[in-house]
Amino acid sequence: MAPPDHTVFFKRSFSKMDQLATPFLTGRRLCRQLAQVVPRGTNGVVVELGAGPGVLAEPIRARLGPDARYLAIEIDEELVAHLRAHKPWLEVVHGDVADLERILDDAGIDQVDAFVSTLPWAVFPQALRMTVMGVIARRLTPEGVLSMIITWMALPNRVRDLRALLDAHFDEVVETATEWRNPPPARTFLCRRPLPRFNSLDERDTRSAS
Ligand SMILES: C[S@@+](CC[C@H](N)C(=O)[O-])C[C@H]1O[C@@H](n2cnc3c(N)ncnc32)[C@H](O)[C@@H]1O
Secondary structure: OOOOHHHHHHHHHHHOHHHHOOOOOOOHHHHHHHHOOOOOOEOOEEEEEOOOOOOOHHHHHOOEOOOOEEEEEEOOHHHHHHHHHHOOOOEEEEOOHHHHHHHHHHOOOOOEEEEEEOOOHHHOOHHHHHHHHHHHHHHEEEEEEEEEEEEOOOOHHHHHHHHHHHHHHEEEEEEOOOEOOOOOOEEEEEEEEEOOOHHHHHHHHHHHHO
């Protein structure tokens, strides 16, 4: 029998800790919170970033209407194989979010109604964060939402930088209370109404980060 989600992720974390950032999967409560940005019964497009072995797949799927599209992007080949074996209904893309624009184009996706992210943003280089955030803000519908998790393992200065980047791209950024029962404790950023002016901010941020 193939290993369950937690076992495959825990094993993978020994060789890929830089990419996975934690040996633990997001707990059930936070998964539910992250998935709640998907409107119940939606027939829109949902894109999950950093899907891992698929711990968010069922909470998201439970909210989808019959004509919805749910794309899950994951960089790690073993986790992708696990996803494909255990969630055959899921549209899995083996890829790097650095290529998010191309991945969406290849999938024929123009606009996204909800991005759900458990990517390790805090360890991403600033240039990569800016690239990915720019694509998210450009591709979200005006009513669309990004939900993303930040754990307490993230260094405070990295979280501050990330918060500034979110504020530069979204009209509304709401930070939830910390879920202390999550291993590790974590909170969620909920970002709405992408700003039309984020492109120029990208350029300014690139200059100040270099
Ligand atoms: C903290 S884990 C989250 C796993 C799972 N979704 C969860 O909530 O427990 C981060 C995931 O993002 C993936 N990841 C990291 N960098 C990535 C990248 N550049 N592109 C796509 N996926 C990436 C990792 O392989 C890992 O599965």
